[in-house]
Amino acid sequence: MFSRLGDFTFRHRRAIPAGALALMLLVVVLSGPFGGQLSPGGFNVPGSQSQRASDLLTKHFGAATTQLLLVYHSREANAGSPAVQAEVERSFAHLAKQRQVASVLDYHNTGQSIFIGDHGHATFVVVNLRLSETAATSQLKELESHLSRPAGLQMWVTGAPAINSLYNTALEQQLKQAELIALPVSMLLLIIVFGSVMAALLPLVIAGLAVPTALSIISILAAHLGMSIFVTNVATIVGLGLAIDYSLFFVKRFREEISHSDVETAVKAATASAGKAVAISGTAVAIGLSSLTLFPAAALGSMGIGGVVVVLCTLLFALTALPALLSLLGKRINLLSVRRGLHGATRPSDHHSNFWGWVARRVMRHPVAIALPTLVVLLAVGTPFLNLRLSTGSSVAAIPVGPARTGYSLLTTSFPQAGGVDDLNLVLEYQQPLAGRLDPAQEAQLASYVARVRGLPGVQGVNGVLNPPPKMASSTYLKLLTLPPAQRPAALNSYIAGNIAGPVAQFEVANSFSPDSNQGASLVRRLRQLPGPKGAQVLVAGGAAQSVDFLNAFARTIPWAVLLVVAVTMAVLFLTFGSVVLPIKAVLMSMISISAAFGAMVWIFQEGHLANVLQFTAPGSITATDPVLMFAIMFGLSMDYEVFLLSRIREIYVQTGDNRRAVAEGLAATGGVITSAALIMITVFSAFALGHVLDIKILGVGMAVAVAVDATLVRGVMVPALMRILGALNWWAPRPVQDFVLRLGFYEEPQPPREPRAAA
Structure with a gap:
């Protein structure tokens, strides 16, 4: 299938790049009149x-x-x-x-x-x-x-408009700053990797097509769907990383093939191998990001939609425009050469002189002795994650530095009797309409209930229908409150109508707790457990209540999101490699990489280590969206390296039937490009960590750590060790199942026997 795609792009090598550019420009132009505004918030849980x-x-x-x-x-x-x-x-x-x-x-x-x-x-x-x-x-x-x-x-x-504006400005500045750093540094690294300016330009060309197209589509979607203000940065992080990553793998394989074949054959071979790996990896990333749509909060769902859009755009241009451009360039891919390039870029690879091949052979000589301590170190790095405390990110520390944050901080600390900037709301819904009044029994029951609310820890005051207007005695007001509206002054009726309407009476509960604090959550739970007046159902709203409901819904959804990502990814890997064991191993390796990143995230940002270096104030918690976003993105990206590595290992295994040799030569052939790709990804992610929006900083640092761990200790040490231990079991599946996958045409039938044997 992918070989035919390579043939198609070669035959239409002039039309496809022109069409890709036209498509990008068309979508960008359409986003002007048809685009919408990104929205703040989006953390309400429907039905809560x-x-x-x-x-x-x-x-x-x-x-x-x-x-x-x-x-x-x-x-x-x-x-x-x-x-x-x-x-x-x-x-x-x-x-x-x-x-x-x-x-x-x-x-x-x-x-x-x-x-x-x-x-x-x-x-x-x-x-x-x-x-x-x-x-x-x-x-x-x-x-x-x-x-x-x-x-x-x-x-x-x-207030909300000023804080939202501060976020918008900070996110825009962070995006520009990241691009100014990531793009030139990535270009420099690509020149070092390829040894050619022309080859180095291609990944940035694909990024230049994919990211603007995706952002324009997101803008158009924002006119019809609620799209979070964070979508632009998340999509750009993912888009830049994937476009450079995929193009690097593709160009690397093309340069290997062009050294000993004609252009058409090289394009078809690169598309059949690297193109297939890119498609599988992109599918894994899209699956991970699509899991965000399972969460009931619109903000996470919109980030999932935006992420999937940028992945699809990247796949579209990487699988069409890139091989078409390579077809046009041919051997001119090495123009403006500054050196001969990576080993194997212009001549067949000498696997046994490659550093990663040397590492693989050393690891496979003593797989248990090397893998076990490495695993212990990785798990130890992840242990701070056990102390994770989630929040909705509404603390002062999470807001970018600026006047709105200073004012917000002063409000929360200087006006506790006013509830800071976020009272809790008690909404009492009676079984029958109140008709703008309370009868004496209702008034007495309500007064008793309010007194119990005032007695709860942290409550500074309760204001609502039982509080008189200025300059009116409480006793006089409470007597008038029992009368029908027709028997009261119009001005008083207007005052009462602010707290009683239909069957509903409302109160504001001023408290001294931050909406994101444990104390605020405890107060919400106490209010919800407190019996209300007879005949009324009490509902609690406000920032702390929204936070409690969001985190509860988040906790209920997490297992299903993880299950979806793992199950579908394992299915894709099984269809790709025809093995039962490899998908399980791949998932475990990804989990180890992500757990190490989660541990670093908690240690740095929740506990405040490196706060001076990275210039942030530790909020004492992690916004709930950050780890789930990291998981969704990094699970897919870790599959990127896994698929690229295993695809090459399998090619050699099909040819030789020697598991040990296949692992060593496969890592030798791909280790350098995986390390190079990881270094560029780390550059992109780290560039986003330099801004002032804490959530984007957390994502940048966390994903940089995950990529660094995944591309070195996991792919360079853990994977060859486990594949050496498993031996032929790596490629095993029940014969009927393997035959079924073989008929689908996703992979080549291996030459060695399919039955498991002792470790090689």
């Missing part, structure tokens, strides 16, 4: 208690208001003084008149003490907007232009 509560609030009280938060700090403890408040009022007076602003709440117009914090040094203002969160984020600069700096006070603009 927090989501049901939010839906009830939206249904009965209208869509949640997007808020800008203005935070002020004074050197003196006079934030509540008339002079300071007048300066605060002046700073946002022009903004308050804009059509996007629905209302403004502060200490001056409410008189509520929750607006004064830090022992009188700080105050904040809530600006309620008539905009969605996405619209408010895109219009943030315009909104900020209507603010004036207050004399004698420091001011920060924060």
